[in-house]
Structures are given as structure tokens and as C-alpha cells.
Amino acid sequence: MNYFKIYLAALLAVILGSPDTSVAQDRPLYRWRSHLPYNEVLGTATDGNQLFVAGRWSFFTYNLSDKEITTYAKEHGMADVGLSCIGYDVLNQTAVIAYANSNIDLFKDGTFSNIPFLKLKNTSGDKAIYQVYCDAGKAYLSTGIGVLALDVARKEVKETYSFSDASGTYAVYNFASGKDTFYAATAKGIYKTAKTNAMIQYGASWTLVDASRAYKLVAVSQGNVYAASADSVFQIHTDGSFSLLFTSPGSVMRHLDPTDKGLAVSSWNATRYDGSIVHFDATGARLDSFESTNPMMVSQTLDGTLWVADQTNGLLNKSERITPSGPRGIGGYDLICNDRKVYVAHGAYDDRWNLRLNREGISVLDNNTWTTYNLYTFPPFNDLVDAVRMAKDPTDNTLYIASQVNGLFWLKEDKSAGNLRETVFEPHLIDPSSYRLSGVAFDGDNNLWVTQTDAPHELMARSAKDGQWYKFGLPSTRPRPYFENGAAGLIIDDYGQQWFFSPAGGGLLVYNSKGTLEDASDDEYTRLQMGVGLGNLPDNQVQCIVNDKKGVIWVGTSNGIGIISCPDQVIAGQCETEIRVVQYDNFAGQLFNGEVVKTIAVDGANRKWVGTGNGVWLISDDAGKIIFRFTKDNSPLPSNSIQTIKVDPVDGSVYIATDEGLVSFHSTATDGGAENKNVLVYPSPIRHSYSGPIAIKGLVNNADVRITDVSGQLVYRTKANGGTAVWDGKDYTGRRPQSGVYLIFATNSDGTQTYAGKMVFIK
Structure with a gap:
């Protein structure tokens, strides 16, 4: 040249x-981005103008002055994912964020500081953080082992207030401060003590106010002290007597929050699945009330507005809802991504392929905005349960969604939608009320292939020529405890063959219709298992299958990866799985030996992104080199338990779905033309x-x-x-x-x- x-x-x-x-x-390049749900808000705190919002999986702020919403995640400095509660220290202008795993972050001016004291504390007790209460430069954390008094300025835990008896230490669920007195709602009743108590760290020095009811909430407002049992709120008078302020039989009191006029009470009724906020003045008169689907607590801003942390609908008040755009759920059991448009199937299954009855449907990211399609937002999908696999029709972009409960759903670009269920598919052999589809894919001739589990036929196909459906079945070579006619993980190889595995240890199956859907007489198939001469799989428990850019089949199992370099010869018995031995660093061994390989994705350079229960690897085309190794400890990954990985061929971003949320990593490979x-x-x-x-x-x-x-x-x-x-x-x-x-x-x-x-x- x-x-x-x-x-x-x-x-x-x-x-x-x-x-x-x-x-x-x-x-x-190399930039991470979290794609988390923001609708499940557990708590909120405020400096009067800005709201700090803790979601179950996410954190964001909302500024009343400029109406700006800002989202934060691990790539911005957060120590963890999965929050539990939040408070705001006015003296230090700092939000105190508590995580479900007992980790703690301080947030000020867009910067996070981590205090892992409780997370790392070696104790057999309950370390859950139930509430963050801030007062005069300290954050009082109500936990399963007592109250932790955190000095916010020094960023350290100064002391612990422990309550115990002969049975051991018991939990503190709520904490409040009066002018001269602290109050604690514990598992054994309401306690109080003077702030000047020299023995404050010892629960025995506190005074038991009342143990006649199971209290989990306490608050002080306008000089009044309040406590809540399961369904009622009481005022505690100075003489120690109690008077009923509010009751709602059948409801659960969620939180008591002081306001500039009195007290806001959040409650939720599990039977009706709705809740309410009731606002009382200092005399006990009801000022106002309004409904909220699933209220958790209330913050009041300087303009007097009551803002509700709602576990279903995000942050809201009586007239507006503030929720950043995000997917509906954390699960991602299948992904489709192309040129920054992403589809996420939120449905779920466990390691035995059992139903989870997940109703979160699917979420779609387009032009930086998420849209959810499920029973709550999109009536045609009111029975979309456990959506686990998706495929797009290359001719018209219709999206097909395989449900493990109710058949095959479709969604067109004009938002028309429907379900092919009784009209096409076969009911489950044991549960005839369900139609358990587990895979969907298009072949090179645009025929639509679908796999079924526990139905008379594993495979079905719709012809692109005439629209007719055809059924294909293999002789029962997988007796229990394997699924009867079980099929999952469907892909189509470069030769038009269907590859799928039998859940729960049934091995790998390959089917070839010879391009004649209407004539099954010439069809061929085989089953690959462990053992030389049987297919030589690393393990019969197959987890995933992928076809790389050279036509090579990579098989992820519960014991590493197998490689099939001659897929066109497999059915003839002329090609078995290679269990490759590779050398990483100073160690040589079988490829991912001992790892449960849940997912494999191929990028534009034919490199492999491998997801396991221990994080993510990027390995070279031939698997001889590790390029990247990501875990939750060295990256913004929310969890090491990986569900699915897919690569955007145009943008190069790698979308990684974990059991605690979806993230993307802008990588260096795209599909070349x-x-x-x-x-x-x-x-x-x-x-x-x-x-x-x-x-x-x-x-x-x-x-x-x-x-x-x-x-x-x-x-x-x-x-x-x-x-x-x-x-x-x-x-x-x-x-x-x-x-x-x-x-x-x-x-x-x-x-x-x-x-x-x-x-x-x-x-």
C-alpha cells in the first residue's frame, strides 16, 4: 500500500x-452515568429553600429559587447506593445521608464526605439507621444499637446512647429534642433525659415516660411533645399524661414532622393503598389535610409549603410533583440499546427461573428522558408481568416483549400495543392460566422466534413471508428436576440456527429448521452437556449465550465460559466446546473457572464484557488479556451482582444492569462500518x-x-x-x-x- x-x-x-x-x-470517554429510579422517595430535608431528597435508590436536590433539579450518584462522590433516611444540619449547612447498609455521607455544596463508622462497626446487633435528626451541629442517628451522636463539623461519631436490659440492647427508632430535653422512641417505650445529663450514654440514666404502647415515632414542636403508636398520635403533657391527637384505624403512622404552626402527621393505609398528610396547629386543631399515595415524611420550606416524600410518586406537595426522569425500577433482565436509545425490561426471575411477579414493565430512555410502560402508566400493559426478554423488528421497529406470565406483548412506535397470548401460544403444562415465554429474537430473514417454558413446544416462529406461526419441539431429553421442555436465553447464530438453554441445569440446545419453517421433517437439533463427546460444556447450568462478530458462540455457565468456534458443525457432532486456558497476570487457568457468568456482551472491537456475581470484566477479543475490571469498590457500579450487559454499537456506551440499578460506561469501541x-x-x-x-x-x-x-x-x-x-x-x-x-x-x-x-x- x-x-x-x-x-x-x-x-x-x-x-x-x-x-x-x-x-x-x-x-x-470513560465517563460513568447512573440511571436510577427516583419515584421511591423515603425522606426529605430542607434548608428552607433547597430540598434534599433521599430515594430508595437515589439522591437529588430541588432548588425552589431556580426550580433546578440536580441528581447525584456514585460517580459524583456518593459512597454507596440504597438510602434509608436523611436530615439537615442548619448550623453546618450540611445534609446527613444514611444508607440502608449503615453507611453515612455528609453533603455540602455539591461535595460528599463519607463516615463509614457504623457500616464498619463490628457488632452482631441491628445496625439499621431508622432516622436522622439534626440539632445544633449534631446529627442524632436512631439505630438498632442506640443513638449515634455525630459531630457534623468534625465528621465523627462522638458518642452512643445505648438502651438495654437483660435481653440485650434494643433499637431506637426515633429521636427528638426539646428546649432542655432529649426524647427517644425505643423498642421498649418512650424515654427522656436532660441534655445536661452527664451519664447520657447509658440508657439506664434516662427516664421511661411510657411503655404501655409500642411507640416508633416522637417529635417536639411549638413546645409540645408528641408520640405515635401504630395507628394513633398522642400529645405528652408535662405531668406525664397522654391525650389523643389523631387516630386512623387500619392506617400506619409513618412520620411526625414539626412545622411553623404545629405538627404534620403522615399515615398510610395498606388495605386501601393510599395515605394522607394531616396538619395540626399547636392547640391540636386541624389546619389542613391532603392525600398522598404512599407518604413517608414531610419537610416545610420557608414559604410555608409542606413537601411530601412519597414512596410511590417521588417528591410532591398539594399541587405539584417533582421527580427526576429515571427508569421505573432497578432491575434490568434485558436491555436493548442503539444510538443512545435504551430499552430496559424490569421483569424478574430467580436462579431456578421461578416467577417473581414483577409488574414494573419496561422503561425507555430516549433523548435523555425516561418513559415507563406498565400497568400504572400504560393500560395496554396492565397485565405485563415479569417482562424478561425483548427484541425489535428490524423492518418497522416494533418492540416485542416476552413475559414469563402472560405471553408476548408488542409496542409500535405510534404507541399502539397489544398482546399475543391465547391466540398464538401454549399454556403452561402445570399452570394453564399462564403463558411463560422466556426468549424472543429475529433471524436474518426477519422471522420472529420465541421460546416457551413448560409448554408442549419449546420453540415457535412467525414467518416474515406469510405471518403464520409454526411450532417446534424436541424430544424430552431433560427429565425433572430440569424444566419440562424448558427454554431460555434464545439467540440466532450466523447460520440461522436457534441456540437456547434449559434452565436449572438442562444444558445447551441447538435447533436448525433448515430455512423451511413450514416443513419440520428436515429439521435437526442437538443437546450439549458436560463431558467429552457430549458437548464438553464447563457446566450444565448455562446462564447466557452470545454470538460474537466472528460467528463464535460464547457460553456463560455456573463454572466459567465455553467457546464454540465452529457452530455450523455442532449438530453434526463435529464441534465441541473449547474450555480455554488463559493466563492473566501470573496465573493460568480455565476461562472464568469458578465464576457464575451471568451475561456476556460483545463490543465493536469484538471484545467481551463479562458480568458475574463479582463485578464486570472487559477482556480482549481472544480472551487473552483483561482490559478493565470493575467492582462496586473501584467504580460507580451499585452492586457486584450483574444481571445483564449490552453495548450501544453507535455510541459505544456499555449499559450494565445490576440488582441495585443500571449504570452506563462510555467505552472506546463502536461498530465500524x-x-x-x-x-x-x-x-x-x-x-x-x-x-x-x-x-x-x-x-x-x-x-x-x-x-x-x-x-x-x-x-x-x-x-x-x-x-x-x-x-x-x-x-x-x-x-x-x-x-x-x-x-x-x-x-x-x-x-x-x-x-x-x-x-x-x-x-
């Missing part, structure tokens, strides 16, 4: 302003202060890429990862280039596809 001629032609194109040269901005098209360079221009990677996207597949100065001196050379080349911004001597224009030249292996562009370094 004559690179000199290519260089001259490209240089002339750059100088003259070639019309195919485009420079544009895009998101930085047959030609250079819509090439982007980002960031652009490249400022002297920027030290991150520089990406060139939209290149021909695996292009040879060279970067030179304007005189033609080579600065850097690399090979594209699929359609994206990455440069660290340094020349071969490790130095940053001087300010100025630099030229980009890219070509495929035979020189028939070339590209010329430029990038600019500025101070």
Missing part, C-alpha cells in the same frame, strides 16, 4: 476543506487543561489511524476499536503536542476507504 499517496490526497482534502470531514462534540461516515472527533477543540482520552468515531472497521502535524511528522499511530480510535493526547515521547492543528488520516487494510480530518489543540 502506498501510504505516501494516501497522505498527499488526504492532506489536500483537509487543506481544501473536504466535505466529509466533520468535527463535533460528544460525551467524554464499511466506509468512513459521520466521523466525529471529541473533545474539540482540545484544551491544554484537558488530560483525558481523545476519540475519533465513525471510522471504517478496524481502520489504521495516523495523527501527524501539518508538516507530515508522525505524532501517533493506532488501530481503531471497531469504528472508534482512541488517543491519550501524547506523542511517542510522552509529551503533549504544542498548540496548533493536527491532521488525522485513516484507511482500511486495502486502502479503498480513506479519511482525512483535523483536530485542534489550544491553550
